[in-house]
Amino acid sequence: MTEQTDGVSSNGYRGIAASPGYAIAKIVSLKADNYVPERRTAADPEQEISRLQLALNQSQQELESIRVSTEERLGSKEAEIFEGHLLLLEDPDLIDTSIAKIREDAVTADYAFYETAQTFIDMLSAMEDELLRARAVDIRDVAARVLGHLRGESGTAGLAGISEPCIIAAEDLAPSDTAQLNLQFVQGFITEVGSRTSHSAIMARSLDIPAIVGAGAGVTQIPSGTWVVMDAVEGKVIVDPSEEELAFYREKKQQYDARKEELVMLKDQPTLTRDGHRVELAANIGKLDDVQKALDNGAEAIGLFRTEFLYMGRSSLPTEEEQFNSYKYVLEKMAGKPVVIRTLDIGGDKELPYLGLPKESNPFLGLRALRFCLARPDLFRVQLRALLRASNHGNLKIMFPMVAVLDELLQAKRMLYEEMEKLMNEGQTFAMGIEVGIMIEVPSAALTADLFAKEVDFFSIGTNDLIQYTMAADRMNETVSYLYQPSHPSILRLVNMVIRSAEREGKWVGMCGEMAGDPSAIPLLLGLGLHEFSMSAGSILPARALIGRLAQGDWTGHAQHALGMGDQDAVKSFVKMQVEGD
Amino acid sequence: MLSKTFTILNPTGFHVRPTKDFVKAASAFPCKINVSCKGKTVNGKSSLSMLTLGIAANDEVTLETDGEQEAEAMDALGKLLVEVQD
Numbered sequence: 091m092t093e094q095t096d097g098v099s100s101n102g103y104r105g106i107a108a109s110p111g112y113a114i115a116k117i118v119s120l121k122a123d124n125y126v127p128e129r130r131t132a133a134d135p136e137q138e139i140s141r142l143q144l145a146l147n148q149s150q151q152e153l154e155s156i157r158v159s160t161e162e163r164l165g166s167k168e169a170e171i172f173e174g175h176l177l178l179l180e181d182p183d184l185i186d187t188s189i190a191k192i193r194e195d196a197v198t199a200d201y202a203f204y205e206t207a208q209t210f211i212d213m214l215s216a217m218e219d220e221l222l223r224a225r226a227v228d229i230r231d232v233a234a235r236v237l238g239h240l241r242g243e244s245g246t247a248g249l250a251g252i253s254e255p256c257i258i259a260a261e262d263l264a265p266s267d268t269a270q271l272n273l274q275f276v277q278g279f280i281t282e283v284g285s286r287t288s289h290s291a292i293m294a295r296s297l298d299i300p301a302i303v304g305a306g307a308g309v310t311q312i313p314s315g316t317w318v319v320m321d322a323v324e325g326k327v328i329v330d331p332s333e334e335e336l337a338f339y340r341e342k343k344q345q346y347d348a349r350k351e352e353l354v355m356l357k358d359q360p361t362l363t364r365d366g367h368r369v370e371l372a373a374n375i376g377k378l379d380d381v382q383k384a385l386d387n388g389a390e391a392i393g394l395f396r397t398e399f400l401y402m403g404r405s406s407l408p409t410e411e412e413q414f415n416s417y418k419y420v421l422e423k424m425a426g427k428p429v430v431i432r433t434l435d436i437g438g439d440k441e442l443p444y445l446g447l448p449k450e451s452n453p454f455l456g457l458r459a460l461r462f463c464l465a466r467p468d469l470f471r472v473q474l475r476a477l478l479r480a481s482n483h484g485n486l487k488i489m490f491p492m493v494a495v496l497d498e499l500l501q502a503k504r505m506l507y508e509e510m511e512k513l514m515n516e517g518q519t520f521a522m523g524i525e526v527g528i529m530i531e532v533p534s535a536a537l538t539a540d541l542f543a544k545e546v547d548f549f550s551i552g553t554n555d556l557i558q559y560t561m562a563a564d565r566m567n568e569t570v571s572y573l574y575q576p577s578h579p580s581i582l583r584l585v586n587m588v589i590r591s592a593e594r595e596g597k598w599v600g601m602c603g604e605m606a607g608d609p610s611a612i613p614l615l616l617g618l619g620l621h622e623f624s625m626s627a628g629s630i631l632p633a634r635a636l637i638g639r640l641a642q643g644d645w646t647g648h649a650q651h652a653l654g655m656g657d658q659d660a661v662k663s664f665v666k667m668q669v670e671g672d
Numbered sequence: 673m674l675s676k677t678f679t680i681l682n683p684t685g686f687h688v689r690p691t692k693d694f695v696k697a698a699s700a701f702p703c704k705i706n707v708s709c710k711g712k713t714v715n716g717k718s719s720l721s722m723l724t725l726g727i728a729a730n731d732e733v734t735l736e737t738d739g740e741q742e743a744e745a746m747d748a749l750g751k752l753l754v755e756v757q758d
Contacts (some may be wrong), residue, residue: 170689174719182699183718219689222726229720232708341689380754403730404679412681412754419756580716 107325108291112343113278113300119314120260139193142199145239160269178232207233215410224288231264265289277465282309353631357388367642372624381423383627391428393624394602421484428485435491437461459492464511481521494532531555536584538593553603573659576605580640617649673740674746678753685728695719703739
């Protein structure tokens with residue numbers, strides 16, 4: 091495959107970038123161990139069974155030592171992969187079936203075990219779920235180890251002998267191989283098959299070395315010793331690069347590694363402006379998986395935990411227990427850091443027959459979110475109760491979406507207090523002083539933020555919808571999406587109004603819309619006095635880096651100036667100029 | 673024999689850690705443990721067979737316990753099935 095990219099031609103491969111980064115080194119090509127035992131009769135089945143037990147024991151010892159060393163090097167999560175392998179070695183179905191085959195078919199242990207393992211490998215390889223298909227690799231890895239012992243061999247030829255910087259090319263890398271890569275020399279690896287979720291890919295990300303998987307047949311044909319450039323950001327492999335390509339990628343690698351180091355240093359640091367003003371950077375999450383990602387990216391809090399996932403993709407309401415478990419999980423994982431959980435924010439645009447959402451001609455302006463919950467107290471009270479019970483497990487804050495008038499908030503609060511009373515009467519506990527806030531996304535709420543400020547502990551500005559409602563334009567409609575203008579003075583003035591109103595009552599203001607993570611808006615929001623910025627995990631560290639370069643004192647004045655400007659372009663140019671000048 | 677249905681909350685379905693915990697717990701009970709999902713039934717004490725069920729988040733799973741300590745097994749294993757973990 092040849093292509094003209096950046097003025098250089100190349101002969102190379104394309105694959106999935108499973109772990110990002112750049113590497114430039116010589117290839118070490120690993121030959122696959124595709125040992126298939128012959129079907130042979132065994133004279134003494136009981137002896138075969140003993141051979142199998144011995145091989146299983148030897149494999150167990152080896153895997154245990156790999157598990158321990160992986161735990162030391164990478165941590166318990168990565169070591170868990172090998173716990174799974176150890177479980178396989180004890181698996182009753184795998185072992186009993188193999189033993190039965192030895193007895194009934196009078197075949198060797200090698201053949202019986204291979205055939206049994208292969209059946210499971212085939213079953214898993216055929217599954218739709220990518221995660222499960224990836225598990226077939228684990229079985230192959232464990233089976234190969236056992237078969238190796240039965241043959242009297244051990245270890246993967248090739249990996250042990252590495253003594254200079256290299257990039258590994260293989261058909262696939264078993265988890266046990268990846269875990270033992272000598273990072274002193276191995277700069278990255280490329281495989282012919284594989285997915286982002288295979289264990290090898292997961293470990294590559296933990297080891298933090300570039301990896302490209304699924305690069306196609308032929309990768310192992312690259313002769314050992316050939317120079318190769320790995321672009322594991324785009325998923326490109328360049329074989330035998332030219333001088334220009336080498337220079338180009340050396341530069342790219344250097345920039346990438348420097349930037350990465352800068353961000354890593356920021357991960358556990360508080361968010362401080364150049365002049366010592368502190369703000370909080372939080373993550374928006376929509377499912378339980380996202381929490382780890384948030385923590386890995388230096389989130390100081392969860393600014394928005396969307397709870398709709400609990401109600402979607404199912405045929406009945408989530409029970410109180412199911413909800414409680416999910417909220418508890420996030421609260422515990424965040425270990426005392428604030429978690430703002432938003433009550434159900436859903437409407438008739440979604441196909442959820444069991445919920446009984448109304449069929450409306452304009453569901454976006456209809457009975458949805460808090461309005462829907464107030465009309466369905468049966469549903470709403472279950473969520474409130476689950477939240478209260480979960481509050482014992484962390485730092486919970488509750489937030490109501492799409493509030494338009496004060497009465498809606500007061501109704502919701504009343505129901506919350508009633509659920510608190512019920513729990514107390516049952517002798518159940520919940521956290522004291524749980525902060526209750528609202529999303530500011532409906533213009534009426536922004537314009538009367540002064541009234542709301544007396545009745546909440548905080549606001550979180552939902553700019554995604556606020557902008558659409560204010561501009562009366564659907565951002566998904568290409569003909570009018572140009573009106574989705576976060577930095578338009580109208581939006582800035584609304585944000586300013588909300589923050590000033592909150593300040594007067596001593597309440598904090600966060601923002602969970604996309605604008606909070608937008609580098610062209612962050613300086614203004616800082617200047618307007620926003621306390622908390624909640625965004626997707628990947629935007630947090632860059633935001634921290636940006637805020638560290640700004641002086642809040644300067645931006646207070648700049649932001650006020652922007653409020654009087656005429657249009658978004660003027661605002662954005664102004665911001666750009668001031669940031670570059672800093 | 674006892675039988676009960678549960679919904680799986682774990683966001684990545686039943687991958688290594690929940691399977692390991694479940695199979696470890698199941699293997700400690702003397703009774704028979706069967707797990708069914710999407711029309712397929714397997715031995716709950718075999719992690720391999722559990723994996724072939726392909727249990728994903730929000731799937732409905734039927735747990736069957738039969739024999740000595742079937743009630744305790746149903747209770748303990750049922751809790752594990754709906755627990756949310758890493």
